[in-house]
Amino acid sequence: MTTVFSNAPDGARRRFLKSAAAASAVAAVPSLTLAQTADAERQFAPQAGTWRTFDVTTRIDIAAPQGATRVWLPVPSVNSGWQQSLDSSFTSNGTASIVADGRYGARILYAEFAADVAKPFVELTSRIQTQNRSQDWAKKNVPAESAQALAQWTQGTHLIPVDGIVRDTAKKAVEGARTDVEKAQKLFDWIVQNTFREPKVRGCGEGDIAAMLETGNLGGKCADLNGLFVGLCRAVGLPARDVYGLRIAPSAFGYKELGGIPAKLQGAQHCRAEVYLAGYGWVAMDPADVAKVMRQETAQWIKDPKNPVVAPVNKVLFGGWEGNWMAFNNAHDVVLPKSSGAALGFLMYPQAETAAGRLDPYAPDTFKYQISSKEITA
Secondary structure: EEEEEEEOOOHHHHHHHHHHHHHOOOOOOOOOOOOHHHHOOOOOOOOOOOOEEEEEEEEEOOOOOOOOEEEEEEOOOOOOOEEEEEEEEEEEEEEEEEEEEOOOOEEEEEEEEEEOOOOOOEEEEEEEOOEEEEEEOOOOOOOOOOOOHHHHHOOOOOOOOOHHHHHHHHHHHHOOOOOOOHHHHHEEEEHEEEEEEEOOOOOOOOHHHHHHHHHHOOOEEEHHHHHHHHHHHOOOOEEEEEEEEEEEEOOOOOHHHHHOOOOOOOOOOOEEEEEEEOOOOEEEEEHHHHHHHHHHHOOOOOOOOOOOOOHHHHHEEEOOOOOOOEEEEEOOOOOOOOOOOEEEEEOOEEEEEOOOOOOOOOOHHHHHHHHHHHHEEO
């Protein structure tokens, strides 16, 4: 059975029809050797204005089903000035449908299989358009969102509390800041200066920010570091949110750690962040990727954000990001429909359960799932 589901506004569809044939990749800038970067800054300058179109496919095969089997896949749910989630289609030998999270609007493909289905599978393909983001700080003319619309983005969640040690840390970090932009910059800098990328952490990390601060263990991955940034922002009254997604193409600027390999994207999950700043609206942020470049882009661990490898990334990711990435959702505390397991802190990885319990989403070879992307250029 193949089912097509569309989430694209009419305007996005019209733009897709006009631009899909003409969409082209940003020209790649050759990566530099470590010796070369000692003398010259790398280029990292994504600019908005060029839309790219991708089909992203996730295939789940349950190799060892036990009893009834259930599968959940995140479906792109974001429609904005930098991403349009167009059509999604799926095929399965079970019963499948797309459902939505009631609070955040995150869409989920849910498939269930009877115990007598020997080889359960489900395959999801989503077409999206994405573009770079680059903040023009000289223009402060975005209409304000309502206080009601922004309220949920200042509240705490299970993994991102906004009181106690989180609030104390945030208040200390923003001392001396007068404007919201200054507060956001101080918090961004605090993450870059005080946390670090820990490659041994599984997946994208747990995102338990209070535990990080209480233990003093500030190493982690994107769900930890960007989650901490979001929590610190919320704790001082800045609306902020995580954006959970997937790297779908190589970086056009030669940064191997800031892109994905289209044929093999399992493990390419990455969450980013946004902060709402009056006059500017929702602004792109990604201090976790600064930390990733510092730790993993070169053979040496770079600990100075002014290093020529890191400096352009550190500058741009406060207010921008490269559009070689697809967003799924902004959801926290996700309850999977008909699941017997606990709620998830976030939904960024495929999930499945058999009678033996929930499968490990961080072991795609055992779980048996593959993710790939294809850019549509004609």
